[in-house]
Amino acid sequence: MTTPTNGIEARFSPEYIFSAAINDGALRLDHFDERPVDPRLMTLAARAGRRHDETAPRMSSDPKTRFVILDVKRTDGTTITRRFDGLPGVTDPTDKFLNATDNSPAFADIPSLVRNMESEADLKRLVALLGQDFSEA
Numbered sequence: 001m002t003t004p005t006n007g008i009e010a011r012f013s014p015e016y017i018f019s020a021a022i023n024d025g026a027l028r029l030d031h032f033d034e035r036p037v038d039p040r041l042m043t044l045a046a047r048a049g050r051r052h053d054e055t056a057p058r059m060s061s062d063p064k065t066r067f068v069i070l071d072v073k074r075t076d077g078t079t080i081t082r083r084f085d086g087l088p089g090v091t092d093p094t095d096k097f098l099n100a101t102d103n104s105p106a107f108a109d110i111p112s113l114v115r116n117m118e119s120e121a122d123l124k125r126l127v128a129l130l131g132q133d134f135s136e137a
Helices: 014-024 039-045 093-100 110-115 120-129
Strands: 067-073 079-085
Touching (some): 014 039, 093 110, 110 120
Antiparallel strands (some): 067 079
């Protein structure tokens, strides 16, 4: 997707993702939520492009074989090229969950609870931690 209208669509736009990382110094959850895309980032994204390299190996399910080559053309005419190998996936779901919840202590026990759930009491505790009403039928 080259022209996303909201953050959900922007998740699938390499141009927008690179623009957010370059402009803001990091990718944040608020870049990719339901709000409209940031016009500043879209202006930068419009200056980016992508191309397919027919000589590149086909995509594999192994994240270690994935790569991206980023070319940045500078105003002086020079180009900076970097290859990024082994694009990250979800290698540590607990860290990803904690990051998504801003490391809130209120949610800290949820990953372990889900991973080790064994009883109805565990389920009730999980529901309580998620802030939902749990009524016995």
